[in-house]
Amino acid sequence: MLLFRSEETVNLWCASHDIPRRPQVNLTQLWQLAVQWYRNRLTLESRRPAPDEMVPIFASLGLTGPFWDPKSDQWR
Amino acid sequence: MPDYDLDTKVKLAIYEITAETGRIPNSSAVSHKIDIDESEVVTAFGRLHAKRLLLPEPDDPSRIRMAPPFSGIATAFPVEANGRNYFANCVWDAYGIAAALHCDAVSRASDGHTGEPLTLEVKNGQPVLKPYVAHFAVPAAHWWDNLIFT
Numbered sequence: 520m521l522l523f524r525s526e527e528t529v530n531l532w533c534a535s536h537d538i539p540r541r542p543q544v545n546l547t548q549l550w551q552l553a554v555q556w557y558r559n560r561l562t563l564e565s566r567r568p569a570p571d572e573m574v575p576i577f578a579s580l581g582l583t584g585p586f587w588d589p590k591s592d593q594w595r
Numbered sequence: 596m597p598d599y600d601l602d603t604k605v606k607l608a609i610y611e612i613t614a615e616t617g618r619i620p621n622s623s624a625v626s627h628k629i630d631i632d633e634s635e636v637v638t639a640f641g642r643l644h645a646k647r648l649l650l651p652e653p654d655d656p657s658r659i660r661m662a663p664p665f666s667g668i669a670t671a672f673p674v675e676a677n678g679r680n681y682f683a684n685c686v687w688d689a690y691g692i693a694a695a696l697h698c699d700a701v702s703r704a705s706d707g708h709t710g711e712p713l714t715l716e717v718k719n720g721q722p723v724l725k726p727y728v729a730h731f732a733v734p735a736a737h738w739w740d741n742l743i744f745t
Contacts, residue, residue, distance in 0.1 A: 521686060528706050544728065546722050549690055558697070
């Protein structure tokens with residue numbers, strides 16, 4: 520996942536790499552993702568969220584649809 | 596260290612050493628820290644990989660490429676936090692280091708297309724907001740297929 524100044528440079532990067540434009544998140548969403556994913560990572564009970572736990576995390580930030588579903592087969 | 600199972604001991608040692616030094620340890624360093632035979636540590640690395648908690652170097656199972664959010668190699672996402680320098684695997688992980696360490700941080704990153712310097716900062720526990728965006732090129736169902744590219 521890369522950082523861009525704006526949607527404009529995202530579009531230029533996608534075009535130059537022949538990669539479809541996919542979802543973008545703003546810094547508020549990105550910070551909340553980081554907190555939910557990693558806040559306990561250095562603790563005894565840390566683990567990566569399970570697939571069924573990821574969907575509500577994404578949805579709480581407005582990130583919905585098959586792109587954000589780790590069980591989606593739309594992209595296979 | 597208390598009597599946790601081996602994988603937990605290894606995981607905690609990896610993250611403790613990384614947080615303290617800014618560098619992800621290899622199996623030798625972990626072996627020394629927890630006084631476990633190095634071959635057992637390497638085997639534990641493999642199990643932690645299966646649990647998607649770390650990514651060993653493809654050609655060297657004694658070294659760790661990623662212990663998310665930390666990177667075992669230099670990347671375009673350096674992070675300064677707690678007076679130490681770390682590397683994150685991606686822009687998400689740049690914030691992730693601040694979240695994992697529960698501290699403020701600065702990442703002097705750059706625009707993925709133009710290379711223009713862009714700074715991410717966490718101050719007083721909150722991100723300093725700017726109109727930047729992160730682009731997710733790979734769907735969630737495939738993040739672990741090629742974690743280095745993702």
